[in-house]
Amino acid sequence: MENVTLNTIFTRRSVRAYQPQQIEEEKLQMLLKAACYAPSGMNRQAWKFVAVQGAERIEEMCRIGGLGGNPFYGAPTVILAFAQNGVIASVESASLALENILLAAHAMELGGCWIHAVKDIFSTPAGKKLAADWGVPADYTIVGSAAVGYPDGPLPEAKSRREGCVIVVR
Numbered sequence: 001m002e003n004v005t006l007n008t009i010f011t012r013r014s015v016r017a018y019q020p021q022q023i024e025e026e027k028l029q030m031l032l033k034a035a036c037y038a039p040s041g042m043n044r045q046a047w048k049f050v051a052v053q054g055a056e057r058i059e060e061m062c063r064i065g066g067l068g069g070n071p072f073y074g075a076p077t078v079i080l081a082f083a084q085n086g087v088i089a090s091v092e093s094a095s096l097a098l099e100n101i102l103l104a105a106h107a108m109e110l111g112g113c114w115i116h117a118v119k120d121i122f123s124t125p126a127g128k129k130l131a132a133d134w135g136v137p138a139d140y141t142i143v144g145s146a147a148v149g150y151p152d153g154p155l156p157e158a159k160s161r162r163e164g165c166v167i168v169v170r
């Protein structure tokens with residue numbers, strides 16, 4: 001079956017090497033819009049997205065969060081997703097938003113990769129203060145992040161998918 005959406009899903013890869021050039025503002029706005037168009041539990045949209053741009057800002061975030069290095073593979077943009085505590089399915093909803101970002105990035109010839117280390121950064125007091133300084137309310141918890149940029153090199157081959165993960169009941 002030839003279908004643009006399915007093709008985007010099946011050809012997306014986690015990209016782990018990026019060119020230093022920044023993504024276009026129009027593409028950044030499109031990524032953030034794609035995030036906001038994810039489904040959310042009871043349509044609460046109880047999320048905040050923060051786009052951190054540029055090597056300096058990204059390095060600073062890693063330093064403040066106490067990371068030894070930079071886990072973002074040199075991506076020039078990192079989009080953080082936070083979910084509001086105590087709102088129905090807010091973590092699941094923010095996760096879907098991150099997937100939307102990864103798919104939209106791929107659809108616009110950008111690469112993306114979910115980076116989990118932001119959980120460490122934003123669970124420290126210094127990381128929480130940084131998020132607060134950016135305007136993220138205190139009752140929002142980090143869910144994850146998407147590193148985004150132009151891939152440096154060809155996309156990796158698809159990883160094989162595990163057998164036995166699917167059950168069909170009729």
Ligand SMILES: Cc1cc2nc3c(=O)[nH]c(=O)nc-3n(C[C@H](O)[C@H](O)[C@H](O)COP(=O)(O)O)c2cc1C
Nearest residue numbers: 012013014015016071113114115116117144158159
């Ligand atoms: C919740 C979650 C956390 C992840 N954390 C990281 C990470 O910290 N660093 C990384 O390089 N990849 C991370 N990944 C990407 C996975 O390693 C990747 O999706 C998996 O190996 C399958 O490869 P693919 O995305 O190319 O299909 C994460 C993915 C998910 C869904």
